[in-house]
Amino acid sequence: MTDAVRQFTVGYDDDGIRLDRWFKRHLVDTSFTTVAKWARTGQLRVDGSRATPGDRLKAGQILRVPPPEAAKPDAARPKRERAPLSEDQIAFAREMVIHQDAQAFVLNKPPGLATQGGTKTSEHVDGLLDALQYDAEGRPKLVHRLDKDTSGALLVARTSRAAAFFAKAFSGRTAKKVYWALIVDVPSIEDGMVELPIGKQPGTGGEKMQVDEENGQAARTRYRVIERAGNRTAWVELQPFTGRTHQLRVHMAAIGHPIVGDGKYGGAAAFLTGGISRKMHLHARRIRVDHPDGGKIDVEAELPTHFRESLKSLGFDEMLGNMMPLDEPTPPSKAQMKTRAKAHAKTVRKARRGERRVRGEREKA
Template sequence: MSEAETGNDVRLFTVGEDDAGARLDRWFKRHLPQIGFATISRWARTGQIRVDGKRAKPEDRVEPGQQIRVPPGGEADGPGAPARRTLSDADRAAARAMVIAETPSAIVLNKPPGLATQGGTKTTRHVDGLLEAFTDGDAPRPRLVHRLDKDTSGVLLIARTAGSAGFFAKRFAGRAARKVYWALVVGVPEVREGTIDAALAKQPGSGGEKMHVDHEGGQPARTRYRVVDKAGDKAAWLELEPLTGRTHQLRVHCAAMGHPIVGDGKYGGPDAFLTGSISRKMHLHARRLVIDEPGGGRIDALADLPEHFAVSMAQLGFDEATSEAAPLRQSTVERTPEAKKQAARQHAKQYRKARRGERRGRRDAAGKPAPRRGPKR
């Protein structure tokens, strides 16, 4: 959206690509939220709002390149535009330090543990409050399109405009976005690879702050998991891929499997903590996000582990290169063709190595294949 000044404080706006097909009242809500719907309706009835010089109704659709004439005033009748936060230099630096990839439609962050995604009761510092660091003058404020728990670290996608936010939101809602998490759990699942299918609902008496498995009244929830490595019988490193998007889904499913995420006392209780020097912080990390972009292209972003998680991995003897999602890279739009080929070769090499280890583990002392103990995916 661009604005041109005219006489008598009448404003002219040019509709941008992100607003293609939007209702006129929706356009106002996106770009002039301080003007209320009653005012917009009155202006439309009296012909004061014009689109390409013609009278327009609130329900009319606008297209890129059209000019919208907006009369002066109207702000006093609206709810008021959300005040922009004034960030300190330290806040701006902290926000910029989280960036792992940028595209014309998105900013990809690596959210640290302990930082909430949005504000709430007694929560004044959060990612949403730091997004002013990515605005330039009158540029639209970037928008959140999904969330991570406060103590979960990793990939968080921020949309640059309302149009791209709507595009990404549809991909998340339609399960077209692929999300891969890493977790350290207590103990080792007997079945090394499979899908957890357990419906979830809000736990009564928790005020909606806690979820639990409810096969009869809960909403469907499915999580694909794979044991990447294990440290004896003490702990395991899992790759988790949520196939649905329920609140606290991965945490509840791991606990329901009998292997709570290390540091997740909310769902694992005292059993969620390992003895020794392993950190008591939660070990759940959004490692990878793959999602299509508006207009073509694809974001494929990986986030480095936070310090406490990386230290615990080393102490337990886990090598990050073991995972299929391990090779670090920027967004695929920033990789050269040769870099893509090299990453594919490395992926294939790691996969063959992992499969050789699995095949050896399936043979008994006589050298014959041992019977499978669980489903193979």
């Protein structure tokens, strides 16, 4: 047991959470009675100010927590330690890495893998992070989360300094994320902004969200249609400007275009016939964020197999999705996208010819 005061940086995904709920999520061995006592005696502070259990936290704030209290002898119980990872788990964790530097990893999380543990959830990204510690002193830290069935780019900090830096980037909305999704039917407006507040749906224990005009938190999502398959479905780019739980899924369902495979918010209507996978078609395609040491991290994550096969089955050209610059205020026309796609394809073919030529020269040598 340590007798040192502890400090924690509030993460992006904890933005807006009550202080007592933060303890339930991150310091599960600390009882509410203890939290209340710390608050009452002024030992619990947020950004240097006294805090109460009901205070709402903001991402990037510094939480000062007293050292853990000694357990009573009759209540003492062995500390639960993480089981060592198997070789297969280590290999799996490292295969997810698509970017690595001294301060961060970016993982390409597969669909079906939870980001963090919970009730009946033993397999998750957080449980695999020991595989990415290597020779560093501290364990890598999650900066944000993706839903279990959402695939794609997930940022992980390698140091406490980087974790605090990234948390502020997310809370300050300077970090940008782009998602790809297949949605049911085609929006009448091809480039739109959804601005609907989101709150917890009563009776679901916080497992499901809903549009809540009275008590919900502000939420904004931009969508842009990349391609359409008649009136049956559309492939869209989604850009969240806030970070509410299940935001993209709730917003698209609310405007009548649920994400394909999202039965939780779209019901039976979210599933397409014709051999389209029943898995959710929501993918964190790209993440761009300032780097703690200067410059930027800007990484794209490849699509999972089921999403790529669905695009192909519907006749969509995956290359068109890369033709929309992240900061472009309005999407280019289809003619412009196809022109860019052709130029991109030409560049790729030229590079491949160069690679083959180099290999041929090496073989001759």
